[in-house]
Amino acid sequence: MNRWLVVMVAVLYLLSLAVGPAWWPWRLGNEVGWAIVWELRVPRATLGLLIGGVLGLSGAVLQAWLRNPLAEPGVIGVSACAGFAAVCAFYSGLAAAFVLAQPLAGIAGAGIAVALLMGAVRSGTGTVSLLLMGVAINAIAAALISLVLALSPNPFAYQEISLWLAGSIVDRDLRYLFITAPFMILGAAIVLGAGRWLDALSLGEDTARSLGVDTKSLGLRLTLGVGLMVGAATSVAGVIGFVGLIAPHLVRARVDFRPGATLVPSMLVGAALVLMADIAVRLLPTAYELQLGVFTSLVGAPFLVRAVRRARAAWLAA
Amino acid sequence: MSALAVRGLTSRRGDREVLSAIDLAFEAGEVTAVVGPNGAGKTTLLRHLAGLDAPAAGEVELGGKPLSGLGAAIRGQRIAYLAQAASAYWPLRARDVVALGRLPHGADLSRPARLSDADAVQRALQRVDGVRFADRSIDTLSQGERARMMMARALATEAAVLLADEPVASLDPAYALETMAILRAEAARGACVIVVLHDLGLAARFADRVIVLANHGVAADGPPAIALAGDVIEAAYGVGFRHILVDGVMQPVAWERRD
Numbered sequence: 001m002n003r004w005l006v007v008m009v010a011v012l013y014l015l016s017l018a019v020g021p022a023w024w025p026w027r028l029g030n031e032v033g034w035a036i037v038w039e040l041r042v043p044r045a046t047l048g049l050l051i052g053g054v055l056g057l058s059g060a061v062l063q064a065w066l067r068n069p070l071a072e073p074g075v076i077g078v079s080a081c082a083g084f085a086a087v088c089a090f091y092s093g094l095a096a097a098f099v100l101a102q103p104l105a106g107i108a109g110a111g112i113a114v115a116l117l118m119g120a121v122r123s124g125t126g127t128v129s130l131l132l133m134g135v136a137i138n139a140i141a142a143a144l145i146s147l148v149l150a151l152s153p154n155p156f157a158y159q160e161i162s163l164w165l166a167g168s169i170v171d172r173d174l175r176y177l178f179i180t181a182p183f184m185i186l187g188a189a190i191v192l193g194a195g196r197w198l199d200a201l202s203l204g205e206d207t208a209r210s211l212g213v214d215t216k217s218l219g220l221r222l223t224l225g226v227g228l229m230v231g232a233a234t235s236v237a238g239v240i241g242f243v244g245l246i247a248p249h250l251v252r253a254r255v256d257f258r259p260g261a262t263l264v265p266s267m268l269v270g271a272a273l274v275l276m277a278d279i280a281v282r283l284l285p286t287a288y289e290l291q292l293g294v295f296t297s298l299v300g301a302p303f304l305v306r307a308v309r310r311a312r313a314a315w316l317a318a
Numbered sequence: 319m320s321a322l323a324v325r326g327l328t329s330r331r332g333d334r335e336v337l338s339a340i341d342l343a344f345e346a347g348e349v350t351a352v353v354g355p356n357g358a359g360k361t362t363l364l365r366h367l368a369g370l371d372a373p374a375a376g377e378v379e380l381g382g383k384p385l386s387g388l389g390a391a392i393r394g395q396r397i398a399y400l401a402q403a404a405s406a407y408w409p410l411r412a413r414d415v416v417a418l419g420r421l422p423h424g425a426d427l428s429r430p431a432r433l434s435d436a437d438a439v440q441r442a443l444q445r446v447d448g449v450r451f452a453d454r455s456i457d458t459l460s461q462g463e464r465a466r467m468m469m470a471r472a473l474a475t476e477a478a479v480l481l482a483d484e485p486v487a488s489l490d491p492a493y494a495l496e497t498m499a500i501l502r503a504e505a506a507r508g509a510c511v512i513v514v515l516h517d518l519g520l521a522a523r524f525a526d527r528v529i530v531l532a533n534h535g536v537a538a539d540g541p542p543a544i545a546l547a548g549d550v551i552e553a554a555y556g557v558g559f560r561h562i563l564v565d566g567v568m569q570p571v572a573w574e575r576r577d
Contacts, residue, residue: 067407196426200418202408203471207401210368211475212394212422257408257455261428 001254005268009049012275016045019279043177047169048278049271050177051237054184054229056270057263059244060251061191064198064259065222066117068130069249070307073230074241076130077137078113082234083165084141084148085109089235090161091152103180107231113137114223167238167293169278180232187228188267190221195260202259240293242300243270249307319382321346321510322367322397322479326376329362336362338534339376346478349501349511351521351542354531355555360514361402363531364481367512368399380479394422398477402484402514404468409457412467416442416452419474442474446500462493469500480504482513486520498524518570522546530554546570 017037018024025036055073062071062078073079089095089105120133145165149157197218200208209215233240247270248262255261274292277299281290320343329337336359344350344367352360365371366378369385378385380396388396398419406415414427419442420435431439443449446466451459456467465485472480482501486494498520505511505526515521521528521542528545530538532554538545548559551570558574 195428196421199427200421202406202410203404203415203418204401204407206365206370207399207404209370209390210394210397210399210401211418212389212391214390252408256411256414258410258414258427259408260426 001251001265002268005265005272009268009271009275012272012279013045013049016048016275016279017041019282039173040171043172043174044169044278045275046177046181047172047236048275050181050184051169051233051240052243052271052274053267054188054233054270055240055243055274056247057188057191057267058226058229059246059270060248060259060262060266061194061198061222061226062114062244063248064262065201065219066130067201067204069252069310070131070245070304072242072245073110073226074239074243075245075304076113076117076134077141078110078117078226078230079234079239079241080138080141081113082106082110082231083239084144085112085231086235087145087148087161087165091148091154091157099175099179103183103232103235105231106233106235107183107227110229110231110234111223111227113141114226118219118223163291165238165293166291167240167296168291169237170289170292172236176236180236183228183232187225187232190228191225192263194218194221194225195263198259198263238291238293240274240296242296242303243273245307246300246303247273249303320344320379321381322512323379323382324363324366324373324376325379327363327366327373327378328375329359329366329371330374331362335374335534337366337531340536342529342536342539344479344510344512346510347505347508348526349505349513349524350527350529351525352512352514352529352531353516353518353521353546354537358531358554359534360531361483364399364483364512364514367479368397368481369393370399391422394477395475396477397479397481398472398475400468400472400480400482400485402487404471405464406456409455411452412448412454412456412459413439413443413452415456415467416448416470416474419471422475438474438476439470441476442470445473445503446470447496462489465489465493465497469497473500473504477509479510479512482511484514484516486515486517494520518546518551518572522569523567543568552576 022036025033059072063069085105085108086102089101094101116137117133120129149161197213200211200213205215247266250269251262251265277295278292281292281295284290323343325341326339327337328339352363354360366373416439417425417427417431420438425435443452446469448466448470451463456464469485486497489497501511501513502524525542527540528542529536530545530550537554538550548561552559556576557572558576559570560573562569562571
């Protein structure tokens with residue numbers, strides 16, 4: 001399966017370079033054509049690839065770790081918390097003074113949200129407590145963002161930030177790519193080796209520990225990894241929801257539900273989904289280009305409804 | 319030297335003492351049943367033996383060495399732990415669930431199984447008579463079949479110590495008898511088997527030794543005929559018992575409430 005997914009991601013990446021107001025820009029054969037490729041399309045396609053990959057991977061990690069098929073960075077508030085922290089960095093002027101401030105703030109915000117969620121799930125396991133905690137974190141993050149914007153001296157702040165939070169990878173130049181890519185790649189490297197331990201967790205925390213899993217250090221490792229991935233991704237692209245929910249669902253049955261085996265395919269499917277969505281928003285006949293996050297929500301939210309219905313039997317047990 | 323021992327083990331939950339300074343030693347090749355009323359600390363004792371909880375005082379020793387000094391992986395190889403009402407959160411294939419028992423030996427479900435792991439999984443499946451379910455998804459199995467797969471998961475580790483927390487709870491008589499036979503077979507292979515039971519009849523019949531826990535401590539410890547004698551368990555459970563002799567085995571039967 002992975003081989004086919006790699007081919008699909010590669011094709012979508014090339015399409016992402018090709019599609020836009022100027023189709024096949026390299027065919028122009030002049031400086032303008034190559035400028036479009038290198039300064040517009042390559043950053044956009046590469047960010048789509050990386051962000052989709054880390055969102056799909058984060059969804060797979062969170063679902064395996066929390067043993068819950070509804071866990072996803074957007075739904076449970078990790079992205080929103082990262083977004084709030086990035087907004088703070090932006091409006092406090094830190095981001096202007098120090099180029100890494102925004103991704104680092106995003107990473108810290110995401111890490112805090114993951115730690116809060118872990119605490120909630122420890123004290124009362126079950127889908128209901130997880131989703132309610134997610135609702136609370138989302139609400140707090142949204143309220144805090146509004147507060148920061150109200151305090152901002154910039155009158156256009158609200159519009160700017162609303163658009164940015166809706167999720168987009170348009171007009172991000174190579175610089176954004178260079179400062180966030182290392183964090184995303186590092187985060188992915190940190191969690192990709194944890195597959196065996198995630199497999200063990202499917203028998204519950206006690207049994208996993210009896211099988212030699214150090215659940216405390218695993219928790220720290222996954223918090224750090226997901227924090228790096230979602231924090232860096234959100235700081236550059238805003239909130240792109242539901243990719244982390246859908247990607248693991250699409251691959252799970254094909255790997256016999258082994259949590260560790262969902263990681264790599266979820267990453268590839270996540271990358272494919274975001275590349276596809278980003279191509280779709282360019283092709284839709286809207287007055288201005290639809291925000292990528294709006295598009296993934298439009299397509300992804302019904303998917304969540306379906307997943308909740310399926311999980312209802314498990315809710316009763318939770 | 320005992321396979322597993324606790325010295326002065328004290329366990330607290332909040333400020334309540336669950337176990338107070340108990341000393342016990344467990345031998346290889348024996349089935350030891352731990353019985354006692356609800357809340358007597360049976361599960362707590364087992365969790366300490368598995369190294370899942372840290373004692374408030376005292377120590378657990380594995381083969382004469384402190385358990386707390388062993389690495390998690392080594393501990394996982396030497397002690398297999400079957401949790402109460404063990405289950406899987408995902409509809410995994412039964413064979414994959416059993417293969418998780420090989421994790422402490424370095425197995426990885428995402429890679430092709432090594433020969434030694436595949437053999438151990440197959441042996442475990444045979445011991446629980448579960449080969450025919452091996453390729454089914456765990457959520458399509460009956461409760462009894464699933465419990466059997468969870469037992470196979472614990473056996474696949476091929477550890478020297480096997481801890482089972484109420485493995486027969488909610489099983490029908492056929493599965494319960496089969497489970498006890500599996501535990502006996504493990505002891506016959508030389509394992510140190512410690513099992514928490516609520517069914518005193520099964521304990522009397524299948525255990526080499528019975529430990530009665532009550533009032534934060536060990537109320538009785540010895541062969542079933544002695545540890546399950548009327549006065550001991552009547553005091554521990556606060557219930558009147560009748561003893562019936564069946565095929566030469568004394569079966570205690572809870573008969574009347576005592577207030």
